Each structure stands twice: as C-alpha cells, then as structure tokens.
Amino acid sequence: MKKAYIFSVLSAIHPITVEAWADLQELFVPQQLNRNDYLVREGSRVNSCYLLTEGVVRVFYNKEGNEYNKTFFMPGTFPTPLTALLSDTPSSLSFQALLPSQLIKFSYSEFRVLFEKHRCLESLMLGILEQLWIKKERHDIHMVTNDATTNYMIFRQTFPELEKLIPQYHIASYLGITPIQLSRIRAQLVQTR
Amino acid sequence: MKKAYIFSVLSAIHPITVEAWADLQELFVPQQLNRNDYLVREGSRVNSCYLLTEGVVRVFYNKEGNEYNKTFFMPGTFPTPLTALLSDTPSSLSFQALLPSQLIKFSYSEFRVLFEKHRCLESLMLGILEQLWIKKERHDIHMVTNDATTNYMIFRQTFPELEKLIPQYHIASYLGITPIQLSRIRAQLVQTR
C-alpha cells in the first residue's frame, strides 16, 4: 500500500494535518481486483469509499439489460458510490475493474466520524466534491454540445492510453453510441486524415 | 426579503447556529429580475451566490448560437455558477430568469471567509454540494437510460406547473430534442390516451 502516494493525492486536494493523517490511515484496507471483478454491484448497500491506486474501473448504469458507461476511473481518483453513501440507499450504479486493479478502501461512516475531530478532513471532503463537480460539469458540456466524433477525440485526450487497454464497446457506451457507430467514426477519421 | 423562508431552506440542509445566521444575513442583497433578464452571462466573471425565492431561472450552455438548457431552478434552490466560483474562471453557463423572479445574492468570497468563524457554514456548503450531486446523478440516469417521451413525463412530474409557464422550446432543449420532435411526442401522447 503506497501511503506516500495516497497522501500526495489527498493533500493536493486539501492540506491535512499529521494527526488527521494518522487517524485516517487506520481506516485503510488494501484491496485487489482482477479484471472484470466488481467493486460495487447495482442494488447493493455500501459503506465504503475507495481510492484507486492502480488499474482502471468503470461505473455504469444498467437498464433492461443494457449497460451505459458513465465514466472511467484512473489511478488517483475515487471510484466510490457517492450517492448511495450520502443518501444511504442501494447503489444505482455498478463499479467494475476493467484491468487488474489495486485500491484502498475505507469506511465512509468512520471517515465521517473523524470530521468532528479533524476539521481538515471535512474540508477535504468538500474539496473532493468540488473537484468532482467541476469535472462533471465540463464533461456534461462536452457531451451535450459536441457530436460523437468530437467526444471520441476528447475521450482519447482525457484518457490517454486507455483506448488500447479496453474493448471498444465500452468506449462506445461511454460516448452514448453503438460499437458499430464508433467503428464507422473510426473508419471516417482514418480516411479523412 | 423573506428571511424566515431563507433560514428554513438553509437549515433544512444543515443546522446553522444563531451566530452564523446573524453574520450570514449581513451578506444578503435582495435582487429582482424581469422576465428574460440575465443573472449571469456566459464568459463573465462572478463572485456571487444566489438563492431563488420566487420565479424560475434556467441555466444553459451556448455553442455556436445554439442554446442547450441544462436545468431549471425553482424557488428554494441555488441558481449559482458553481464551477466559475470554485475554479475562479469565467462562467461557461448563462443564467436567465424565465419569469419575473426574486433572489437573494451574497458574496461567495465573504461567505467562504465565514467558514473560519462558523464551522456549520462549511458543513452547510458540503450539504448543498451533496444534495446537488444526488439530484444530478438521478437526473443523469434518467436522461441516459430513458427515451425522450419518458423524460418528458418525468419533467412534468419534476417541475409541476412549469410547463404552462414557459415556452415549449425551452423544454425541448432541456430534453435534448427539437421543438418539432417535442410537438410530435405531445401529439402522440394525446392520441395514445
């Protein structure tokens, strides 16, 4: 478990005191996932936060057997069923490792308890949500205002290398199109260039 | 300015102390908007939070002259350019009153300063972001997994009465379709029933 790495990720979002860090570390549980293993399944109740240290995780909705990829998590981000934790309801989303992955897991309720003792941890939580919101809004603007071709190119910039590591139908789902359509777009791009 | 109403909205999200409330009130500036007036224009720099007390406000992106409505704000919510405030960048979004509206406005930076003195205000901010995130996620799931007809019906449930108050092309834009298509959907719904 790369403590130094985790510390650097967190304190880049909001500075944390040595005391808070000491208490926080106590909550950490390392976790390994094989390719295609689930971190969280739709409908399950959860009480854990995750920080990805290696690999890739996707989040997706499932409606009538169809999966809709919402986003991909890369190392240094938090593949965590936030809404389920915050509202204490079963998760509407599934989280699945697309590559062999390593994470640290910690209890959300215990983390929350630490807020009382360490104000900086509450500020950290606020900082995480703020970052999330900013990213999300940027992403939304792209998805709504651009066509699929443009969004495909933005995907390649946003997640460099990822394209080579996962099947294209996951990317298509992320873009809101069929794999066939993505294939057409790719063919078009090659030809145009 | 309906202080009691504002207090009830805020303290429903997170309890605030009388001292914090006293300091917070000092920041409030009432504001009136006519129909079609702008609260925030795309590209402008901002330093204000808003709480809507009466009327309706829309947020939208603008790309190459096309407007894409992101959502509508109803009384008791915060038509605030969050990303612009948090990242201190020009707003990518515009906020416009669709009906004569009343708001209270307060300085984001002064609000933030109060966090030091009143921890409950930082918790309030966290609570607001949490609520926002939960709503947003639910909305996203709908938009991605449902067809436009279903989303139109969800719109009518989510914003009762609103349909009668604003032009249909704003609803169409919110649904991600053309006004013509919305018209077809409406015709179909009448016929089916």
Add this chain to the structure above:
DNA sequence: TATATTCCTTAACATATGTTAATGTCCTGG
C-alpha cells in the same frame, strides 16, 4: 380594430444512427 410577433403544429423530405447479419482477425484453452 388591425397588424405584427411569437409560438406551436403539421407535413414532406433528408440524414444520421440503430439493427441485423455476415466476415475476418486475434486470442485463449483444450
């Protein structure tokens, strides 16, 4: 009251994307 403006509806047409299906390649496990 008459006229202009805004907005909704409908139709005809164009187009992009989904669907189904066939083919080929690569990779894996027996």
Add this chain to the structure above:
DNA sequence: CCAGGACATTAACATATGTTAAGGAATATA
C-alpha cells in the same frame, strides 16, 4: 495445433429524429 469465443469491421436495411417550410392560433402593439 486446432476449435471456439470475443471483438471489430462492413454492408444492407429500417427507423427515428433533424431540417425546411407553411399555416394558424394566441398574444402583444400600433
């Protein structure tokens, strides 16, 4: 080494939705 499965590509076809255009109702303005 071979057979099967997973995945990507391509084509033919179906379909939903956008586009353009016209007409009409409602509302606002002179």
